[in-house]
Amino acid sequence: MRKTKLFLCLVTMLVSLLANAQNITVKGSVADKGTGEPIPYASIQLKGTLTGTSTDANGQFVIDVPKNGTLIFSFVGYQYQEISVNGRLIINVDLVQEVASLDEVVFVAFGTVAKKDFTGSAVALESKKLENRPLTNVTNALEGLSAGVQFTSASGQPGSSGSIRIRGFGSINASSSPLYVVDGVPYDAISNISADDIENITILKDAASSALYGSRAANGVVLVTTKKGHSEKLNFEVKVNQGVSVRGISEYDRLDADQYYPVMWESYRNSLLSASGSTHTMATASAAASKNIASQLMNNPYNVADNQIVLEDGTLNPNASLLYSEDLDWSKAIARTGHKQEYSINAGGATDKSDYYMSLGYLKEEGYSIKSYMERATARLNMNVQPKKWLKAGLNLSGTMANSNITNTESSSGYVNPFYFSRNMGPIYPIYQHDETGNYVLDSNGEKIYEWTNRGAGANSGRHIIAETLWNENLYKRNILNTRAYMDFNILKGLKLSFNAGYDFRNYLNTVYENPTVGDGSPAGRSKLTSYRYDTWNFNQLLTYKGAVGDHNFDLLIGHESYKNDYKYIYGIKQGIVAEGNTELINFTTINSLTSYLNKYRTEGYMARANYNFNHKYYLSASFRRDATSRFYKDSRWGNFWSVGGSWRMDQESFMADATWVSNLKLRASYGSVGNDGTDSWYSWQSLYGILNNANESGFIQSTQAGNKNLKWEVNRSFDLALEYGLFNNRLSGQIEFFHRISDNLLFEVPLPMSSGVLSQWQNIGTMYNQGLEVQISGDIIRNKNFNWNMTVNVTTIKNEITKLPQESIISGTKKYMVGHSMYDFWLRESAGVDPNTGDALYFKDVLDENGEVTGDRITTNDYNAATYYYVGTSIPDFWGSVQNTVTWKNFDFSMLCTYQVGGLVYDSVYASLMSYSSYGSSLHVDIINRWKETGDVTDVPRIDNGRNNYQNAGSSRWLTDASYLSIRNISIAYNLPKSLVSKIDLSGIRVYASAENVYSFTARKGMDPQYSFAGTQSNVYSPARIITFGLNIQF
């Protein structure tokens, strides 16, 4: 044995001596730069060869390498380093974690900038933060990330996301949504992109950072960048998620059947007493009510006769009991526990001449509303090559195929809207048919039969949401292709010419089938087919120059860009079903409608930008963009947008050198103008006649919107001033920022008098400003080797005010726009409570003098038509923000994100309709129990009276509710298996995690979603879902 060993030793020595006569043995350690901890199983590779080794459990290594070789040190989660050996025998390497640091880059318009050199206002979300939050639509991860950004809630429909407002509300009638850019090209269907493919999402908040998107950046920019391969070591990851989706916001509290019948009886009795010309007394009206209430409600779910359900004193007959109490819960019937699953793999790597990234993903998320779901398959290939030093090219190709069944909530009071239907269904109507004894009526197959005839006028008689949802279809099939390609030529040192091209294609095919038995398709059966197709091309040519003269650094850009968007719409509908089970149009006999049209939108622009800094300490940047849009008449379509910005890195100054407790202190300011052309139609400047044929003769009809050749760009001028700080080695960091943003030449849809026949016209008229303060503080409360607790709080306050309008005031729904008020100030009748003598709802009314002038005094009136309107509050909150807690302990990560709002009002029209009783059969909120019943009652709920509903429940400040809320948006926990364990099975990492979205919200009224809209309105919609997911991530 010893001889063999000795022999082998000699051979090895000889071989190594012969082969690598110049080799030396290098020893050393690899540690984490931040914590000092050794990194076991880190990889060390001799560059250009396959020779390599790894550190042991103590982070130590030994390797034989040539004296002048180069070693590459790497480990997952760290930036790799290349170290030349240079004959050293001991090399100790500290690897830096790939986490937030000032050396990171910020994604900006047409490129990236080092974070320390960035003079604008932006907040980024990196892919790492998305790891533990599996989301179908990644935009939802932006909520709470940055001060100054407001969100509405995402609906429960899988794949949906909320709306975003960056630094207030930029426009009244034109779009206030930010511009979404994906890999350099405007694109807004973010739900089509798999979250796994996202490298970074950056929100550009001020004019300076978004000015290069000038023409459409008035409301800020959300910049999405997809992944590419970047490390020498091939990364290969597999992810699996499983989860459930349930109703996130409970239903409003409503009366049950036993409470409901007596209340409806009272409403009927009171209406008999108050009807004009009525001769009833209390006694006769009560008798009539007891006799007839069941015929108004059209269903008797009790075991007593129709005229004995409610006694003449208004109480429920004590002998009455429900025949089928288990069959009355519609809210439960429209919901279920949805199952969510996701599987994906991605891989990426890089060499010195190329990098590549590929991913494949499949997701299926069932919503909690029955039948709704989204199923999505995505694939991506992103490859960049640099064959020569002066030539670089790349192609980023991705495809998505998605199918979904959508719950129809287009109309807040639509028969096919399950939330409207179930919420407003009186508690006395069964889902299935029953006989007189309460037993289910069964069909010839022994199945229960749906009941939809015996319902009151307010209970959607003749319709059945469960039957219709189950028997109808509302399917979307989506095919999406995104491509980005580019070529860069490095002509001279620092001078680069780039050509970038992007093509996005989206086709949504929607099939709607309506069954012949019940619903809109009854009795013939109908099928509709709609195709929406978007083709978008974007092409730009850029010339950039980066150079330095001594300590003066500059980079310049000039370029040209063109954008083309074609939208094609095809629609056909036929009725008269031939054979059940086939929803294709061929299976129907009569064409009801067949049409198509094509809309086009084009923009073109020239741009220039210059960034200058002195010694990375003083910065100055300026940009200019001249843009044209097809949405305006040729003489008015060009606009000029520009910006300037500067920053001063105070921490780099010599006088700050002693203040070692300051790691970062930057003062920055910017001012710029950006534009908005977001009218609702692409042809708003044109005076048009639509096509309206009279049977078989062709016809034209004047558009109800007048044209305007003078229509031009809406302009946002914003000023931004900020102080960014990082103290105690960035243990405490954050920023304070002030902004003032003026929207001028507001694109306004000015209402014209109805008597002109033309109802509106787009004009540039009006000015508004948004001004606010953003404060963000992030602190590592505990920062240890093994335990780290960081809390980040942000707070924003905003003021919005109109300073100029086309006419003295414009009333829009519950709001009135007037100079000196915000666009979200409520203009309503003011409720004056309830008259204790009559139970009538009272409203305030101005007292006028003989000349018709307001005296300042007010009286109350019970006639809602005579009530005066007043400003009664706003939906804009006093302040809002988020609190995020992140805790890491050894291999555990825990994070909790809460968002909150203080102040602001919501006009709860859903609650108002639940307190209204104009129709027998619709449900009522439990607050109706507090109603006025007899003279002397002091309460805030008026007397119920079916005939006087419009008077008792008119739109007024009575329905305004506090919009303050505290919401636990996300809680997630993750555990990374120890590296030692993981490398034993030849893997780089294993992570398990659990995440919950929309955990709970504290609001002023159960059932209300104060985050539904920025305007403080409510609607019957697919309310947000609570989603709990468990996941596993394996890195090879």
Next chain:
Amino acid sequence: MKISLKIFALLALVVSLASCSEDFLETTPTSSYDQSFVFTTTDNAFAALNGMHKSMVAQYNSRQNLGGYPSFQIAMDCLGEDLVFPTAGNGWWTNTGEVKWSANRNPNGWMVYFPYQLCYKLISNANMILDNIDAAEGPDNQKNMIKGQALAYRGMAYSWLVQLYGDRYNANSANDGLAVPLVINTVEVMKPQETVANIYAQIVTDLEQSITYLSDPDNSYISFTSKSHIVASTAMGLRARAALTMQDWANAKKYAEMAINTTSATLMSQTQYTQGFNNADNPEWMWGFEMIPDQTMYFYGYMAYMSWNFNSSNIRGCPKCINSLLYNKISDTDIRKTLWDPTGRAFTMPSSSYKRYPYMNKKFAVEDYSSSVADANYMRLGEMYLIAAEACANLNDATGAANHLYTLVSTRDKSYTKTVATGAALLEEIYVQRRIELWGEGFRFLDLKRLNLPLDRTGANHDESVSLTMKVPAGDILWKYAIPQDEIDANDYIESTVND
């Protein structure tokens, strides 16, 4: 140097690519045409007229009871006492305000918004035609025919507006109450309210000019196959209606008789009377709308509410009935008596899910109970006889009245004998025949208002919890629709207190 050649070549490439063609940014929609195109030729202008015909029957505001002129007709009967809703049904027409008289004075409601919206749409389109057609290329007689139709629409729209939003016209008073803005060209489009008297003056001018244009045989440029086009006799009928409302009996008689003599329509047979009032081929129809299957109105259509057999939840749950007191006045030998069933059990319904109520109607029907497609009737010859009879009676020409009444009623009731009544009794008989004949066709509210009669639904088969309002005295504010809030907000000339 080779490298600099490369640079220049590339830069040249950049410059040549770096700007798009001139018309890159010019885009036009495919679903609309520029205004100027519409008036380049008279053929295109004729298409603009067709657009007006179609807009009379179209879906408005995504609300099922706003389906154009037929919906207005239903509203006029809902407000009267002769049409009875046995239940609140599924809310349309009852909870929306018409039957209950609960939204006449609500400026924010759809009930006052919709007629205002539709009338001014027709007026604006008519003004566009009248202002621009002279410059179009095409024969003069086609231009005059188009002008004639446009003027008829304008006259009709203003008469509809002034009857709803103004006080009742009283031939013995000045009629200087304010009603609605009078917009008669495309230049002055924001105007203050005009007096009832002046609006009627304009109506008379417009309709008489329309009659002149359309009566000229030269101007019957095309012989129309579709009854949606307005011909001379239709304009005469509109003029007669206006005269009737103005208590201008001489002109009412003159134009009604002129319409009777000019029209090619003839009174329908008894069989045709029972065929459902859904086909424009009916010989008595003078003006209406012909609906083809791919222009169905679905649940917005007239028949979706008024027919006895279309399969909508509104009809299945609430068939429309006649006032029992009126029914009892119909002679037993009259074919019209068969259109209603006092027992509520006699008709055979398409399926068991249709409810039946006493006095339910069978007057209106669809051909295929799964489709609400049906032609719409705006004006028929029978009405002309009733106008002529009423006018004669008011002129103390009892014979003339009796003759006109006989011509009409004898076709409905073979046993009818010419009436010998005079004075108030004669008028009462004419009114009753008018109510029976024009039941459901959009006249009752307007008749009660012009005759200064109260609404009285008592003593009949009205369910007070459904109808709610059982009596409204004549002259009450409720007889005048409120001016819609949107108009008040956008029209500088109209004060916000106008509805107080």
